[in-house]
Amino acid sequence: MFVKKPLKILLLFLSMLAITSMGVFAFYRLPELQMKASQALTWFRVVVNPVEALPTAEVKSKQEPIFWLPDLMTVEDQSEAATNNVIAKQGNAEMLVSVVLPAPAFNPQRDYQDWNNCGPATLALGLRYWGWQGDQFTISEAIRPKRQDKNVNIEELAAYVNGSVEGLQAEVRVGGDLTLLEALIAAGYPVIIEESFKLEKSAWPGDDLWAGHYILLTGYDKQSQYFIAQDSYHGPDRQLTYADVADAWEAFNHVYLVIFPTDDLQNVQQLLAEDWPLEANLEWTAAALRDQVLSEPANAYAWFNLGSSLNALQQYDAALLAFDNARALGLPSRMLRYQFGPLSAAYHTSDAKDLTRLVDYALHITPDSEEALLWKGWAYELAGDHLSAINLFNLALQANPGNQVAKKALETVRP
Numbered sequence: 001m002f003v004k005k006p007l008k009i010l011l012l013f014l015s016m017l018a019i020t021s022m023g024v025f026a027f028y029r030l031p032e033l034q035m036k037a038s039q040a041l042t043w044f045r046v047v048v049n050p051v052e053a054l055p056t057a058e059v060k061s062k063q064e065p066i067f068w069l070p071d072l073m074t075v076e077d078q079s080e081a082a083t084n085n086v087i088a089k090q091g092n093a094e095m096l097v098s099v100v101l102p103a104p105a106f107n108p109q110r111d112y113q114d115w116n117n118c119g120p121a122t123l124a125l126g127l128r129y130w131g132w133q134g135d136q137f138t139i140s141e142a143i144r145p146k147r148q149d150k151n152v153n154i155e156e157l158a159a160y161v162n163g164s165v166e167g168l169q170a171e172v173r174v175g176g177d178l179t180l181l182e183a184l185i186a187a188g189y190p191v192i193i194e195e196s197f198k199l200e201k202s203a204w205p206g207d208d209l210w211a212g213h214y215i216l217l218t219g220y221d222k223q224s225q226y227f228i229a230q231d232s233y234h235g236p237d238r239q240l241t242y243a244d245v246a247d248a249w250e251a252f253n254h255v256y257l258v259i260f261p262t263d264d265l266q267n268v269q270q271l272l273a274e275d276w277p278l279e280a281n282l283e284w285t286a287a288a289l290r291d292q293v294l295s296e297p298a299n300a301y302a303w304f305n306l307g308s309s310l311n312a313l314q315q316y317d318a319a320l321l322a323f324d325n326a327r328a329l330g331l332p333s334r335m336l337r338y339q340f341g342p343l344s345a346a347y348h349t350s351d352a353k354d355l356t357r358l359v360d361y362a363l364h365i366t367p368d369s370e371e372a373l374l375w376k377g378w379a380y381e382l383a384g385d386h387l388s389a390i391n392l393f394n395l396a397l398q399a400n401p402g403n404q405v406a407k408k409a410l411e412t413v414r415p
Helices: 004-026 031-048 075-092 118-128 136-143 154-164 178-186 242-252 262-275 278-295 300-312 316-329 341-348 352-365 370-382 386-399 404-412
Strands: 098-100 168-173 191-198 210-221 226-231 235-241 256-261
Touching: 098 178, 118 136, 118 154, 118 191, 118 210, 118 256, 136 154, 154 168, 154 191, 154 256, 168 262, 178 191, 178 210, 178 242, 178 256, 178 262, 191 242, 210 242, 226 242, 235 242, 242 300, 256 262, 262 278, 278 300, 300 316, 300 341, 316 341, 341 352, 341 370, 352 370, 370 386, 370 404, 386 404
Parallel strands: none
Antiparallel strands: 098 210, 168 256, 191 210, 191 256, 210 226, 226 235
């Protein structure tokens, strides 16, 4: 204790010195210095207050079965739905052995992602395939105006297309598989997926180096078992094995975004088959995940994905149990930077204590996360502290002035 306290004071002093020094250069708006300043601050902040494992849930009741799940479907209904879905997808796919779509032009000067900008950069590539004229900065100015924003949700990408790009439509679904990716690509539709990504440098001592990343898939080869990916970080026309795509994709509930001309709506509906209606997609995915966690009870991502699907279906009690299992098995440190299902489930089950623990952890990892700031506000609201809630909602709005959820939250809560 005697040794650690002076060390913490020294580190805090060095951190403040670094921030002050960088602040002088920030006057010139040099992006590289801004990034290095943020990295330095993160390193010193976490040295002073180390990152521990994502907190597990408190045991609420000894009678509460840890692996209990609701019967989403009867066994017969689930089996029939699964069979029909697979048949429909296979029937709509031409099942060509190899398909390579024309890759969107990749300009090294504008298409390698800016700092934390893989979402807008990947979306720009996907839109350019359809003739859109613009780049990642056109998109980020609208949905991510501050470079410090480290996450853009896939729903935000779809909303940009549907609200700002005439003649094109974007749809997001979960529970995808390799066959579906092949079917969409074979039909002429590149697919954006969100996947796990291993960072090259530690942001803090003991960093697990796990992060999220978007890629655009524009081709596949069934015989050689690889996809062709346009990657805003690694570059164009990467060959990724089927196994690597499936493995990296799992952490994000096999989510995918497909962009298509509005005139192609009926064709895309047929391709997605039973997954086209959003609620059906969630129910089908939750049912498949229920089987997976029963056969793979030690798979933390499967439990987390089940929680995400149940949460989207507003089955919050069951979602909370699934998330609790995922947390007990262990999740990456940055998980709550990208996915917020556990926070939503805690809020909707009125568990202010657990919501606070989770959101404080999320903010320790990503202090300027607009999503975490919002959930911190809702934690205060659950506790009856309306003024603190309003303050946090305003902070979230400062982090992203275009955040419509924060604006609605401010309209909802009154001091």
